Amino acid sequence: MEEKQTASQGCGKTLKTAEILAVGTELLLGHTVNTDAAVVAQELNALGISVLYSSVVGDNPQRLKQALLQAFGRSDLVVTTGGLGPTPDDLTKEIAAECTGRKLVSHPESVQRIREYFRGRECGENQFRQALLPEGAQVFPNHRGTAPGCAWENGQGGLVLILPGPPGELVPMLQQEVIPFLKGKTGGVIASRMVHVFGMGEGAVAQRLGELTQGENPTVATYAKENEMFVRITARGETLSQAQDLVLPAEKQVCEILGDVVYTVNQDGSSESCLEETVVSLLQKAEKTLSAAESCTGGLLAKRLTDIPGASQILEMSFVTYANRAKEELLGVPRELLDTFGAVSPEVARAMAEGVRKVSGSFLGVGITGIAGPDGGTPEKPVGLVYIGLCDGERTWVLKLNPPGQAASRAKCRGRASSAALDMIRRRLTGLPQPGAICFSAQA
Amino acid sequence: MEEKQTASQGCGKTLKTAEILAVGTELLLGHTVNTDAAVVAQELNALGISVLYSSVVGDNPQRLKQALLQAFGRSDLVVTTGGLGPTPDDLTKEIAAECTGRKLVSHPESVQRIREYFRGRECGENQFRQALLPEGAQVFPNHRGTAPGCAWENGQGGLVLILPGPPGELVPMLQQEVIPFLKGKTGGVIASRMVHVFGMGEGAVAQRLGELTQGENPTVATYAKENEMFVRITARGETLSQAQDLVLPAEKQVCEILGDVVYTVNQDGSSESCLEETVVSLLQKAEKTLSAAESCTGGLLAKRLTDIPGASQILEMSFVTYANRAKEELLGVPRELLDTFGAVSPEVARAMAEGVRKVSGSFLGVGITGIAGPDGGTPEKPVGLVYIGLCDGERTWVLKLNPPGQAASRAKCRGRASSAALDMIRRRLTGLPQPGAICFSAQA
Numbered sequence: 001m002e003e004k005q006t007a008s009q010g011c012g013k014t015l016k017t018a019e020i021l022a023v024g025t026e027l028l029l030g031h032t033v034n035t036d037a038a039v040v041a042q043e044l045n046a047l048g049i050s051v052l053y054s055s056v057v058g059d060n061p062q063r064l065k066q067a068l069l070q071a072f073g074r075s076d077l078v079v080t081t082g083g084l085g086p087t088p089d090d091l092t093k094e095i096a097a098e099c100t101g102r103k104l105v106s107h108p109e110s111v112q113r114i115r116e117y118f119r120g121r122e123c124g125e126n127q128f129r130q131a132l133l134p135e136g137a138q139v140f141p142n143h144r145g146t147a148p149g150c151a152w153e154n155g156q157g158g159l160v161l162i163l164p165g166p167p168g169e170l171v172p173m174l175q176q177e178v179i180p181f182l183k184g185k186t187g188g189v190i191a192s193r194m195v196h197v198f199g200m201g202e203g204a205v206a207q208r209l210g211e212l213t214q215g216e217n218p219t220v221a222t223y224a225k226e227n228e229m230f231v232r233i234t235a236r237g238e239t240l241s242q243a244q245d246l247v248l249p250a251e252k253q254v255c256e257i258l259g260d261v262v263y264t265v266n267q268d269g270s271s272e273s274c275l276e277e278t279v280v281s282l283l284q285k286a287e288k289t290l291s292a293a294e295s296c297t298g299g300l301l302a303k304r305l306t307d308i309p310g311a312s313q314i315l316e317m318s319f320v321t322y323a324n325r326a327k328e329e330l331l332g333v334p335r336e337l338l339d340t341f342g343a344v345s346p347e348v349a350r351a352m353a354e355g356v357r358k359v360s361g362s363f364l365g366v367g368i369t370g371i372a373g374p375d376g377g378t379p380e381k382p383v384g385l386v387y388i389g390l391c392d393g394e395r396t397w398v399l400k401l402n403p404p405g406q407a408a409s410r411a412k413c414r415g416r417a418s419s420a421a422l423d424m425i426r427r428r429l430t431g432l433p434q435p436g437a438i439c440f441s442a443q444a
Numbered sequence: 445m446e447e448k449q450t451a452s453q454g455c456g457k458t459l460k461t462a463e464i465l466a467v468g469t470e471l472l473l474g475h476t477v478n479t480d481a482a483v484v485a486q487e488l489n490a491l492g493i494s495v496l497y498s499s500v501v502g503d504n505p506q507r508l509k510q511a512l513l514q515a516f517g518r519s520d521l522v523v524t525t526g527g528l529g530p531t532p533d534d535l536t537k538e539i540a541a542e543c544t545g546r547k548l549v550s551h552p553e554s555v556q557r558i559r560e561y562f563r564g565r566e567c568g569e570n571q572f573r574q575a576l577l578p579e580g581a582q583v584f585p586n587h588r589g590t591a592p593g594c595a596w597e598n599g600q601g602g603l604v605l606i607l608p609g610p611p612g613e614l615v616p617m618l619q620q621e622v623i624p625f626l627k628g629k630t631g632g633v634i635a636s637r638m639v640h641v642f643g644m645g646e647g648a649v650a651q652r653l654g655e656l657t658q659g660e661n662p663t664v665a666t667y668a669k670e671n672e673m674f675v676r677i678t679a680r681g682e683t684l685s686q687a688q689d690l691v692l693p694a695e696k697q698v699c700e701i702l703g704d705v706v707y708t709v710n711q712d713g714s715s716e717s718c719l720e721e722t723v724v725s726l727l728q729k730a731e732k733t734l735s736a737a738e739s740c741t742g743g744l745l746a747k748r749l750t751d752i753p754g755a756s757q758i759l760e761m762s763f764v765t766y767a768n769r770a771k772e773e774l775l776g777v778p779r780e781l782l783d784t785f786g787a788v789s790p791e792v793a794r795a796m797a798e799g800v801r802k803v804s805g806s807f808l809g810v811g812i813t814g815i816a817g818p819d820g821g822t823p824e825k826p827v828g829l830v831y832i833g834l835c836d837g838e839r840t841w842v843l844k845l846n847p848p849g850q851a852a853s854r855a856k857c858r859g860r861a862s863s864a865a866l867d868m869i870r871r872r873l874t875g876l877p878q879p880g881a882i883c884f885s886a887q888a
Contacts, residue, residue: 028495030485031667034478037500041474051472052507056481056498063496168853223475298750299743302764306742309818309854317770319763320746326761326804360770374753409612410753 014187015159018049019075021067023083023092024165025058036081036170040163043174047182048190048236049077059089068099068160076158077182082165084147086126092162093134093150100155102134110139110148117146140177145169149178159185191243192234193251194266197258198275198423199435202229208257218250226412227419228275231258260432263423275422276304282429283314290425291360292318293331293352295343296370296386301418317360321352331355331367344369346387346398346438353389353396354443364428365391366421370401372413384408386417390424390434397437399424458631459603462493463519465511467527467536468609469502480525480614484607487618491626492634492680493521503533512543512604520602521626526609528591530570536606537577537594544599546578554583554592561590584621589613593622603629635687636678637695638710641702642719642867643879646673652701662694670856671863672719675702704876707867719866720748726873727758734869735804736762737775737796739787740814740830745862761804765796775799775811788813790831790842790882797833797840798887808872809835810865814845816857828852830861834868834878841881843868 020040026032034056041051052075057067064083071078083092097104110131118127130147133139140149142164151161161178163170183189197205202224206213209231212220218235233250237243255262264278283290292301302318305311319330324343327333333351341347352367370386377383384403389396401420404412427434464484470476478500485495496519501511508527515522527536541548554575562571574591577583584593586608595605605622607614627633641649646668650657653675656664662679677694681687699706708722727734736745746762749755763774768787771777777795785791796811814830821827828847833840845864848856871878 026667027482028485028498029489030482030487030495033482034498038471038474038477041472043474045473051474052502052504054472054478054500058496060496223470294743297747298755298759299738299746299762299764300750302743303741303747306744306764306766306816307855307858311742312766315742315764316767317763317765317774318743319761320743320750320759321761322750322756323760330761372750411751414751 015049015076015182015185016187017075018044018051018077018079019071020051020054021071021078021080022054022056022165023059023064023080024056025060025089027056027082028058035167036163036165039167039171040079040081040174043179044077044079044182046190046192046234047179048186048188048234049182059083059091061091061095064091064095065099068096072099072154072156072158072160077161078154078158079161079163081163081170084130084149084162084164086124086129086146093132096160096162097134100134100152100160102136102152104132105135107131107133107139107148109141113141113148114146138181140173140181142169142173143176144172149173151178151181188236188238189240189243190234190236191240191247192232193247195231195233195251195254195258195262196228196264196266196274196278197230197261198228198263198419199261200229200258205229205231205258209254212250212253212257215250218246220250220254227416260427263426275419275426277308279422279425279429280305280308280311280314282426284310286429288363288429289314289316289360290364290366291315291356291362292366292368292421293321293327293356294319294368295322295327295352296372297368297414297418297421298322298372300414301366301368301421304418304422316362319356319359327352327355331359342381344371344381344385344387346389346400349387349389350391350396350398350440351389351443353391353398357391357393363392364425365389366425367391368417368421370413370417372410372417373408374410384413386413386420388417388421388424390421390428390437391442392428394442396440396442397424397428397434398440399434399437459493459520459626459629460631461519462488462495462521462523463515464495464498465515465522465524466498466500466609467503467508467524468500469504469533471500471526472502479611480607480609483611483615484523484525484618487623488521488523488626490634490636490678491623492630492632492678493626503527503535505535505539508535508539509543512540516543516598516600516602516604521605522598522602523605523607525607525614528574528593528606528608530568530573530590540604540606541578544578544596544604546580546596548576549579551575551577551583551592553585557585557592558590582625584617584625586613587616587620593617595622595625632680632682633684633687634678634680635684635691636676637691639675639677639695639698639702639706640672640708640710640718640722641674641705642672642707642863643705644673644702649673649675649702653698656694656697656701659694662690664694664698671860704871707870719863719870721752723866723869723873724749724752724755724758726870728754730873732807732873733758733760733804734808734810735759735800735806736810736812736865737765737771737800738763738812739766739771739796740816741812741858741862741865742766742816744858745810745812745865748862748866760806763800763803771796771799775803786825788815788825788829788831790833790844793831793833794835794840794842794884795833797835797842801835801837807836808869809833810869811835812861812865814857814861816854816861817852818854828857830857830864832861832865832868834865834872834881835886836872838886840884840886841868841872841878842884843878843881 137150137152147164149163154160235246353365357365367389373383386401581594581596591608593607598604679690776799797809801809811833817827830845
């Protein structure tokens with residue numbers, strides 16, 4: 001998808017284009033990955049503000065000044081991240097104020113907040129540098145740290161917005177303080193929905209959606225992620241309900257075309273994977289429990305489920321059964337099955353799922369066995385081969401995952417297997433078919 | 445740390461400054477985090493080439509051209525990532541060739557590689573666009589995909605280097621093909637070592653290292669990571685052994701000053717956490733096994749251990765025991781202990797470690813119980829409180845982790861607890877004390 005081309009100069013109140021400037025030598029050294037830029041870009045694009053440039057500069061006054069002036073000249077909104085702390089190499093605010101001809105003045109509310117933050121602990125005088133803000137700026141309090149953010153006119157008809165660098169401070173400030181402030185300045189309201197898909201590739205999804213992806217309002221765009229993909233539908237209107245009225249029919253159409261590979265639809269347009277969130281929520285609603293017996297995924301499935309708050313309601317216990325001895329002793333997998341078919345076999349995946357269900361007393365049992373690599377593969381059982389069993393007490397489904405076309409990393413093999421298991425659980429809980437899986441009657 | 449200021453123009457063969465240009469609208473939309481820039485920056489800095497700018501441009505020919513020309517004017521080496529694929533919006537190579545006055549010509553070896561890649565599968569004609577390369581360029585084959593990388597002189601005395609965007613293709617190409625090529629062009633050889641530290645904060649480490657961090661050759665710099673930190677020592681010499689002779693005494697000094705919080709020293713200067721790698725390797729060498737009983741970490745410790753290839757030798761089985769019933773039934777934790785002290789208590793952590801060791805027959809047993817949040821905290825047992833037990837059959841250590849000062853996320857609480865458990869295992873295996881832990885005689 002090509003970003004929109006729009007006029008950038010002298011637009012006064014309406015913000016159409018933006019530029020992100022991340023400040024910090026640690027980013028240029030590659031010791032920190034610039035996740036802030038992705039977060040800010042997502043939020044701005046969701047508001048209908050097109051991000052046309054994104055750059056990094058080190059903690060160097062001269063280069064920072066040049067970068068700011070270039071950005072003011074070509075973008076309506078310039079957002080900086082980082083460089084607001086109390087140490088001498090934190091320079092963003094000073095340089096940005098200088099470039100826009102503003103004095104720094106003490107902001108009493110921010111002074112007070114810093115005092116409260118350090119209550120009962122030692123607080124250096126340099127901390128209060130963070131409460132010196134450009135005169136007349138709109139201030140955004142920092143609920144997770146000491147450096148407030150702020151925004152002011154850049155003197156060239158646009159706006160400069162400075163935000164703290166630590167993601168734990170930036171993200172809540174952006175979402176709670178900055179987005180509501182910017183909403184009034186985009187000349188319209190944006191509504192967007194994110195349709196999450198598992199089990200169909202980006203190419204196939206794009207082909208099925210066909211002309212839908214050619215529209216301008218709403219726009220329908222596909223994005224690939226590791227092991228899954230999503231479709232984002234965005235519309236602009238004069239009011240939120242006008243924008244939503246454009247989004248909802250398109251969302252309905254997308255879901256109808258794609259069918260049961262759609263596992264959830266989000267309002268906020270976040271692109272996080274939420275297969276585990278969907279599964280935990282389905283289990284909670286059904287008041288059902290789950291246990292897993294993991295071999296090649298080694299706890300990854302349990303880890304993903306327990307990443308979600310409240311997972312304790314749906315997972316009482318789970319097992320990592322790497323060794324054959326563990327499969328026998330803990331799950332009751334018969335030794336002759338292991339000897340005859342090998343640990344990586346549909347028979348063992350089935351016995352693991354059935355065994356863990358029985359041992360745990362859970363509603364669902366999941367067994368995962370495979371070869372995660374990089375070693376241990378054979379021509380018959382190559383790296384990437386995985387069998388997943390799912391048992392609900394009446395039936396047991398066994399799904400085979402073939403090695404992906406490309407030599408996949410250990411992390412990718414494990415991620416893919418845990419995602420496929422989550423999707424099987426989702427399908428069982430929503431009464432959907434299990435494509436590609438073989439179904440057996442569960443053994444007592 | 446401030447990046448080095450060096451002259452950038454007309455340096456011909458010696459590369460001192462670099463600039464990274466990531467190409468792709470998905471980066472400006474925030475749907476992809478720019479990890480490539482961090483990887484490239486790390487590698488270039490390790491070679492002694494200072495990265496002074498890093499930017500993102502969308503798939504827009506005009507803005508890409510402007511960005512390239514600006515970069516050629518101010519940096520010795522311009523590295524692009526992305527935009528080399530077979531689709532019409534992949535434009536990096538075409539625009540870079542145009543900016544440097546080179547024709548694109550078919551590269552027979554790359555044609556052959558693309559044919560082999562698609563052997564037995566359908567291959568569109570557009571795939572062969574990827575084998576059209578700037579005349580006279582140095583070509584870097586892509587062992588994981590179809591688009592080769594290449595480098596050529598930019599006509600302004602510097603070098604342009606174009607690399608594919610997918611990290612799975614970029615990283616091996618960079619390490620295996622590009623770095624050896626660049627090594628001859630930096631006017632010196634760089635050696636660097638990375639000292640990994642767990643259990644001491646960046647501030648405390650920097651203070652202890654004192655004047656060591658002020659040197660110029662070697663340089664000694666500290667970097668914080670989530671839950672741990674590291675010290676990087678880098679020196680430049682005319683030959684590798686000259687550079688190493690400068691690095692090794694500084695490394696020895698750093699390790700002596702910091703003591704047993706140093707858990708490993710790496711050659712390559714990668715900044716990956718490798719606490720789990722260290723632990724798996726120690727267990728392998730000692731031919732010992734481990735089992736865990738995880739409550740609040742929910743499988744994260746097992747997941748981290750099994751991220752490492754060969755973990756099957758040291759982990760036969762492991763348990764997620766979320767519910768009290770699971771702690772009782774699977775580990776034999778006495779119900780009166782759970783009733784009297786509660787599941788999050790030193791007594792239960794100890795019983796979990798001792799129980800899982802006995803049940804699994806492993807050399808070491810680990811029990812982790814705590815409150816990961818965001819809910820479930822009380823004034824007596826707040827979110828972030830964790831107890832970790834470690835039993836070797838003779839002794840059981842119990843470590844209490846207090847909630848961190850700031851409201852920590854669920855992911856952070858879980859990450860910190862699993863790292864602290866790994867460090868306890870490392871300390872037991874290397875005969876080090878367990879600071880802060882209480883030691884009991886193990887119960888039979």
